Amino acid sequence: MNGNTTVAGHNLSSGTVINLLTALPDGANTFKIASADKVGNKSWAIVTFTIIVTPQSIINDVKQFQASHAISGLFAPLLLSYLESAQAAYNAGKCGAADSNYSTFISTVQILEGMNAISHSTGSVLIADAQYLMANCP
Numbered sequence: 001m002n003g004n005t006t007v008a009g010h011n012l013s014s015g016t017v018i019n020l021l022t023a024l025p026d027g028a029n030t031f032k033i034a035s036a037d038k039v040g041n042k043s044w045a046i047v048t049f050t051i052i053v054t055p056q057s058i059i060n061d062v063k064q065f066q067a068s069h070a071i072s073g074l075f076a077p078l079l080l081s082y083l084e085s086a087q088a089a090y091n092a093g094k095c096g097a098a099d100s101n102y103s104t105f106i107s108t109v110q111i112l113e114g115m116n117a118i119s120h121s122t123g124s125v126l127i128a129d130a131q132y133l134m135a136n137c138p
């Protein structure tokens with residue numbers, strides 16, 4: 001995956017489940033598979049796919065992290081309120097207002113990381129997603 005034989009520290013053997021939310025970066029990703037049969041015939045294929053962030057997907061991310069207890073349930077409603085305001089502005093094409101809400105969201109995530117209410121890895125995913133949306137507002 002992306003030129004590596006592991007993803008997020010896990011091997012890529014058959015049947016391995018990959019959590020796209022935490023294991024792969026936003027943007028283009030490439031998966032290459034190679035095989036050989038018992039007589040030495042070889043084959044390979046490459047699939048490129050893109051992980052995109054939408055205003056709704058980052059809301060879903062927070063809900064997923066809350067359900068897995070990666071975000072303290074006390075703080076998820078606050079984070080969701082920033083994201084819902086940002087989503088409304090983003091969808092209306094009001095990028096300045098969306099950016100303001102995403103910036104507040106990022107600052108809050110950083111504070112929560114310092115309080116150990118969000119792990120650094122969870123915070124990194126959320127911050128990267130918010131930054132992606134800020135850079136790609138229509």
